[in-house]
Amino acid sequence: MAVIEQLTQDFLRTKKLPHIWCPGCGNGIVTAALVRAIERSGYDQKDVVIVSGIGCSSRAAGYLNFNTLHTTHGRALAFATGLKMARPELKLFVIMGDGDCSAIGGNHFIHSARRNIDLNAVIVNNHIYGMTGGQHSPLTPTGKKATTAPRGTLERPFDLLELARGAGATFGAKGIAAQPRQLEQLILRGANHRGFSVVEALSPCPIAYGRRNKLGGAVEMLRDMKENSISVERAANMEETELVDKTITGVLFSIDAPEYAEEYYRSIGKEIG
Amino acid sequence: MPETKPVLMQGNEACAVGAISAGVRFYAGYPITPSTEVAEQMAARLPDIGGVFIQMEDEIASMAAVIGASIGGMRTLTATSGPGFSLKQENLGYAIMAEIPCVVVNVQRMGPSTGVPTAPAQGDVMQARWGTHGDHPIIVFSPASVYETYYLTIAAVNLSQKLRQPVILLLDEVIGHMREKVEIPEAGKLIVEKSSDKVPSDWKPYDEKGLTPLVPFGFGHYYHVTGLFHDQYGFPTGDPPQVERALDRLHNKLEKYRDEIVLTNYIGHKEPRVAIVTYGCVVRSARAVVKKAYWQNRLPVGLLSLQTIWPFPDREIEALAKQVDVILVPEMNRGQLVGEVERYARGEAKVIPVNRYDGEMISPDQISEALGRWLS
Numbered sequence: 244m245a246v247i248e249q250l251t252q253d254f255l256r257t258k259k260l261p262h263i264w265c266p267g268c269g270n271g272i273v274t275a276a277l278v279r280a281i282e283r284s285g286y287d288q289k290d291v292v293i294v295s296g297i298g299c300s301s302r303a304a305g306y307l308n309f310n311t312l313h314t315t316h317g318r319a320l321a322f323a324t325g326l327k328m329a330r331p332e333l334k335l336f337v338i339m340g341d342g343d344c345s346a347i348g349g350n351h352f353i354h355s356a357r358r359n360i361d362l363n364a365v366i367v368n369n370h371i372y373g374m375t376g377g378q379h380s381p382l383t384p385t386g387k388k389a390t391t392a393p394r395g396t397l398e399r400p401f402d403l404l405e406l407a408r409g410a411g412a413t414f415g416a417k418g419i420a421a422q423p424r425q426l427e428q429l430i431l432r433g434a435n436h437r438g439f440s441v442v443e444a445l446s447p448c449p450i451a452y453g454r455r456n457k458l459g460g461a462v463e464m465l466r467d468m469k470e471n472s473i474s475v476e477r478a479a480n481m482e483e484t485e486l487v488d489k490t491i492t493g494v495l496f497s498i499d500a501p502e503y504a505e506e507y508y509r510s511i512g513k514e515i516g
Numbered sequence: 517m518p519e520t521k522p523v524l525m526q527g528n529e530a531c532a533v534g535a536i537s538a539g540v541r542f543y544a545g546y547p548i549t550p551s552t553e554v555a556e557q558m559a560a561r562l563p564d565i566g567g568v569f570i571q572m573e574d575e576i577a578s579m580a581a582v583i584g585a586s587i588g589g590m591r592t593l594t595a596t597s598g599p600g601f602s603l604k605q606e607n608l609g610y611a612i613m614a615e616i617p618c619v620v621v622n623v624q625r626m627g628p629s630t631g632v633p634t635a636p637a638q639g640d641v642m643q644a645r646w647g648t649h650g651d652h653p654i655i656v657f658s659p660a661s662v663y664e665t666y667y668l669t670i671a672a673v674n675l676s677q678k679l680r681q682p683v684i685l686l687l688d689e690v691i692g693h694m695r696e697k698v699e700i701p702e703a704g705k706l707i708v709e710k711s712s713d714k715v716p717s718d719w720k721p722y723d724e725k726g727l728t729p730l731v732p733f734g735f736g737h738y739y740h741v742t743g744l745f746h747d748q749y750g751f752p753t754g755d756p757p758q759v760e761r762a763l764d765r766l767h768n769k770l771e772k773y774r775d776e777i778v779l780t781n782y783i784g785h786k787e788p789r790v791a792i793v794t795y796g797c798v799v800r801s802a803r804a805v806v807k808k809a810y811w812q813n814r815l816p817v818g819l820l821s822l823q824t825i826w827p828f829p830d831r832e833i834e835a836l837a838k839q840v841d842v843i844l845v846p847e848m849n850r851g852q853l854v855g856e857v858e859r860y861a862r863g864e865a866k867v868i869p870v871n872r873y874d875g876e877m878i879s880p881d882q883i884s885e886a887l888g889r890w891l892s
Contacts, residue, residue: 259751289736294584305740305751310733312587313742314580315610321577325584325592326733328568329542333588333734351580354573507570511563 253288254278256308263302265373267453267461269420269446273367274303276423276444277336280430286334294323296348298340299374300367300446317348320355323362331504331515334363334434341368342380345401349381356410358503359438365430366403366441369448377451388455404495407441413498414440417491420447421469425492432494438502445472445490520699527665527691528595531621532557533700534669535593539708540619541567542590544581546574546600549633550689551623554595575603579620583607586616587741589732591673595621598631601640601647608682609648610743612766615680615722617730619672622684623692624796626875635875636689638796641852644684645826651763653770655777656684656826660799662696668779668823670707675777679769680730686825688848690797690877720748724761727769770827777824780832784810784818790842790890791865793833793857795822797877798846804880805887815891825853830860837861842890846870846878866890 251257255278264270281291291309295301297316304311314322323337344352344366355362371389372378379389379396382403386395404415414436418426426444433440447453447464458464468490475493478486508515525533531554535543543558555571562569568585572578575596582592596604601622611618624640626632640647644656657672659665665687672683701707715731721739722728731737740750745759753759770777784791784806792802799821809817820836822829833856837843843865845854851869858867870886872878 288738289734292733305742308738310738311740312584312733313740313744315607315743318576318580318607321572321580322584322587324570324572324577325542325544325581325586326588327584328570328581329585329588329590330732330734350573351577354577507568511566513566 250278250282254281254308256306259306262306264299265450267447267449268299269369269448270300270303270367272420272423273300273365273426273444273446274306276418276427277303277338277365277430278307279427280434281336283427283431284334284434290332290334292326292333292335293338294319294326294335295338296340296343298343298372300340301338301343303338317343317346318351319343320348320351320362320364324355324358324360327360327362327504328507331508336363336365336434338365338367340373341366341370341382342372345381345403345406353406353410356407356412356439356441359411359413359500360503361437361505362439363430363433364439364441366443367446368403368443369446369452371448371452373448373451377455389452403443404441408496411439412441413438413500414494415496416441416494417443417445419445419468419472419490419492421465422472422492429494436497437505438500520701522697522699524695525662525698525700526553526693526695527659527662527687528553528623528693529557530662530666530698531595531669531685531687532561534666535619535673536561536565537701537707538591538670538673540591540593540673541565542582542585542592543568543594544570544572544578544585544592545594546572546578546596548597548600550625550692551595551597551621553692554621554623558593575600576606579604579607582618583611583614583616586618586730587733591617591677593619593621593673595623597623597625597633598627598640599629601643605648609650609652611682612648612652612654613743614741615730615766616682616741617676617680618682619669619676620682620684621687623687623689625689632875634689636797636848636877637873637875638688638798638848638852639873640686641825641847641849644686653681653767654684654826655681655770655824656686657779657823658686658795658825659691659823660796660821661691662694663698664823665691666698666700674708679773680727681769686796688796721750722746722748722762722765724748774827778827778829778832779823780820780829781823782818782820785816787816788818788840789816790844790887791817791836791840792819792844792846792883792887793822793836794819794846795825795853798848801878801880801883802846805883808884809887817887817891828856828860833857833860834862837864840865842866842868844868844870844883844886844890846883848872848878
C-alpha cells in the first residue's frame, strides 16, 4: 500500500483527477500498469516522456506527472520520432488507442516499426472509438456492432502485432486489463527492449462497445477477457483448433536488430547521452 | 560586420544555408517538387554539424517530427510545396496552439491539386493565412530574391523562437530554383538571436503574464503540451473566459511585436501617383518596371514590396493609399492579396489587380502596360 501511495504522489497529477473515463473503463488499469512499469524500470522521472494521440486512452498523458505531450489524432508516433531523434537519451512511452494507432495513425505505426526506433508504444485496444461514442475501428472484430456498423461490421480486423512484426518492429507483446500484473511486466520488458516495442493491451469499454454488443458490464467483460486468454507459453503446447478465438498473451516476439536513433548518432560520430 | 564571400546559389539552397546559420539542427521532410533541394541540402549538411536529418513517411509526419524535435530543444525546419503544404496544416495548427517554434517552407507551385508541379504560382497566399482550422494568427514571409530567402529564413527562425510561433516562408518556384550571386557570411558563423536562457523558478509554459521561453522536455519541468485549449500550465480547459484569454494570448503576441514582424520596402518616386504593391518573384518584374519608369523617365511611380504578407502590412497600405491615386497589385493568381490591399486602401486609392495564372511569370511588360494605362 505504501508503495502505491508513493507512486501516486510521484507519478500522478492527483490535482487533475478525477479522470474523464466512464465507469468500468479499462484505461485506468492500463495506465496504472504503465506507471508501475516505469517505476520498476528505474528511469529518472525527468528522462521519461509520455506521448499520446487523441482518444479516451490518450487522455492518460494529462494525469501522469512527467513531461507529457498530447498530440494530434494518429500522429503521436511521428511527434515521438522527432523528439527521440532530437533527444535520444529520453525514454518515450507512446499511448494510443486502437483507432488512433491503426487507422489514422497506421502509416506512422508501420514506419516507426520499420525504422525500429526506440519508442515504447502502448496501445489500449477497446475495439471501438470510445470518445466519439462507439464507431468501429480497424480492430473491431468482424460482425460486432458499432454506431457506424449498426448491423455488425463486415470489415476484417488487423492483427496488430502481426502487422507490427511484418513492418519490422522488434518487440511485440499482448496483455489484458484483466491481468494487470502481467501487463505491467510486459510494458517493463518493452521498455527494456532496445528498438520499437509494441504492447497491445485489451481493455473493456462497456459503455460504447460492450452494451451495444450485449457483452455485459465491466465485470463480465473482464471475466470473459480472462477466460478467453491463454499465455503464449501454454499456447505453445496446444492444438491450433483449441486456440480458435483465443487471445494469446505474453511476449509474442523479441528480436535483436539495430535501433534507428543509435545508428544515426553513430553515423555522425556523436555519443548519445 | 562578418566577412562575406560571393557565391552562386539557388533559392532553395539559400534557405538551407540560412536555416543552418540561424541554428537549425533538425530537419524532417518528404520529397516534393519544387522544394526537394532544401531537403537535399539539409541531408548533406546537417550530419557534419551534429544535426538530425530525417525523411519521414509523409508530410503530416514531417510536421509532427519537427514539433517533437522543437519540444526537445532543437531549432527546426521543414520544407514542402502545395499538396504537401495542405497536409502540414493539421499539425501547423497544433504548433500555433501549443506555441512550439518551427519554420515551414512552402515553395509554391501551380495548383490546385497536383497542378503543374514545375511551374511557378502564388496560389497559396490565402492557404498560408487560413489553411489550418480555427481563428489562429500566422506569420508569413515572402522573399523576392535568393539573398532575401537567406536572410528571411534567418529572421523566420529567430522570430519563431522568440514568439514561440510557427513562421511560414512562402517561396515560389522562381525564387526556389533561380540561381543568383549572394554574399553569405563566412561559413560556420551562427546568426542566432538567443531568447533568454535563464529560466525563473516559477516558470510556467504559458504564463498569463506573457511570453516565456520554451524549456525543453527532459529538464525536470513536468508540464503538459496539448492542442486543446489550456491554462498557463498547459492543462486542458473548456472554461469560456480561459478559452477566450488563451486565444487572445496567441494573437496578442503578434500584435505586440508587430513592427518586428512586418517587413516592407519602398523604392521609387517620393510623391508617387501610381504605386505597385507586390511580393515574391513578382517583385522582380515590378522592380524592372519602376527602374525604367522612375529612374529613367522620372515618372511618379513607386514599388512597395512586401517581405511579410501575414500579418498583412495594413498601416503601410493605408499610408500609401493616401499618397497615390492608383495601386496596382500584380500577382500570379486570380487575385488573392489584392483583396487585403483594397481593404486597407479604404477607398483612398483605386486598387487594380494585374494577374497571370498560366504557370508563367508575370513579365515587366504586363505590369508596364497596366501602369501606362493609369499614368495617362
